[in-house]
Amino acid sequence: MALSEQKEEKPEDILRDFRASFFSMNRLASFPWTFLDSELQSNKSSEFISELLKQTCLHPLCGKFPPSVRFRRIFLSELIKREAAGCDPLDELYDALAEVLGVEETLHCHKSYFLPTGDAISLLENVAVISEGTTGLVTWEAALYLAEWVLENPQVFTGRSVLELGSGVGLTGITVCRSCSPVRFVFSDCHAVVLEKLRENVRLNGLGGGKSPSVTVDQLDWTTAPEEQIRQIRPDTVIAADVVYDPEVAGSLADLLLKILKCSAAAEILICSTVRNPETYGGFKLRLEAAGLGHQVLTGPVGAVFPYNRLAPIELIKVFRVQEG
Numbered sequence: 001m002a003l004s005e006q007k008e009e010k011p012e013d014i015l016r017d018f019r020a021s022f023f024s025m026n027r028l029a030s031f032p033w034t035f036l037d038s039e040l041q042s043n044k045s046s047e048f049i050s051e052l053l054k055q056t057c058l059h060p061l062c063g064k065f066p067p068s069v070r071f072r073r074i075f076l077s078e079l080i081k082r083e084a085a086g087c088d089p090l091d092e093l094y095d096a097l098a099e100v101l102g103v104e105e106t107l108h109c110h111k112s113y114f115l116p117t118g119d120a121i122s123l124l125e126n127v128a129v130i131s132e133g134t135t136g137l138v139t140w141e142a143a144l145y146l147a148e149w150v151l152e153n154p155q156v157f158t159g160r161s162v163l164e165l166g167s168g169v170g171l172t173g174i175t176v177c178r179s180c181s182p183v184r185f186v187f188s189d190c191h192a193v194v195l196e197k198l199r200e201n202v203r204l205n206g207l208g209g210g211k212s213p214s215v216t217v218d219q220l221d222w223t224t225a226p227e228e229q230i231r232q233i234r235p236d237t238v239i240a241a242d243v244v245y246d247p248e249v250a251g252s253l254a255d256l257l258l259k260i261l262k263c264s265a266a267a268e269i270l271i272c273s274t275v276r277n278p279e280t281y282g283g284f285k286l287r288l289e290a291a292g293l294g295h296q297v298l299t300g301p302v303g304a305v306f307p308y309n310r311l312a313p314i315e316l317i318k319v320f321r322v323q324e325g
């Protein structure tokens with residue numbers, strides 16, 4: 001469902017909805033096309049399309065951090081199809097398509113996610129969901145879900161030292177840094193190319209470089225992380241999104257969480273997962289239990305901030321140490 005379809009349909013909400021979906025390269029089918037069609041039918045003017053272009057392909061953000069070439073071509077072609085059926089041709093629409101047709105496709109693109117303040121988090125991502133042997137070069141739904149939860153629960157991060165496991169391209173962590181005032185934030189991952197892109201995204205979003213919060217991007221492999229590394233970070237809060245998908249590393253992840261709780265007894269650990277395979281997810285929970293860890297399912301975010309597929313089954317859990325005796 002498009003974000004604005006949950007509210008009263010005002011043109012400015014629809015334009016904001018188009019902008020959010022365009023810059024995050026959401027599925028084209030989820031855009032609020034019905035509003036555009038009825039708008040074209042009722043007043044036969046290209047004015048709304050012109051406004052729409054200003055919020056998407058002609059927006060300054062598109063010049064700086066453009067979505068993929070292919071996505072822009074498909075989006076503009078869809079607009080032209082609807083415009084042709086509803087009003088007179090709009091030159092700037094054809095100019096925009098001509099311009100993007102002259103650009104070569106690349107393996108990388110930018111996606112931007114708008115915070116409630118109107119500021120955008122812009123990330124360099126790969127076009128393919130799996131590339132260079134990793135799933136870490138795109139933003140996954142669990143990261144967006146957890147980022148929405150973060151926005152509603154800033155107190156879990158304010159003034160704290162936060163560690164993120166399997167950060168990928170960095171959406172959730174950057175949301176925490178931009179919106180919750182942690183004192184320190186440690187992004188981490190195990191994959192060299194992911195870490196390189198993550199560092200670039202951290203820089204792109206104005207974090208690091210001696211500013212508050214203190215930010216680092218660390219190599220941290222769940223299967224080999226030494227206790228010394230955890231002791232040095234000593235996190236108050238630990239977050240991870242979409243890290244439970246490989247039954248082979250579920251045990252290592254559970255052991256790492258136990259290691260963290262041994263170093264920082266009061267650490268608050270939040271794991272957000274898309275439950276694609278209940279067996280794999282159930283297996284992770286059994287590994288938690290075997291490591292002496294309990295979990296509690298938390299209520300998800302109430303508000304819809306980012307556009308993504310809300311039909312995906314996502315669960316957020318808090319992990320804690322079960323007291324013996």
Ligand SMILES: C[S@@+](CC[C@H](N)C(=O)[O-])C[C@H]1O[C@@H](n2cnc3c(N)ncnc32)[C@H](O)[C@@H]1O
Pocket residue numbers: 134135136137138139140141142143165166167168169170171188189190191194220221222223240241242243249
């Ligand atoms: C599905 S992606 C999720 C990325 C990001 N959290 C998100 O939700 O958009 C899983 C991430 O976990 C990382 N990862 C996988 N195995 C790991 C391990 N053993 N140690 C550390 N990170 C790992 C991958 O490199 C990848 O970035």
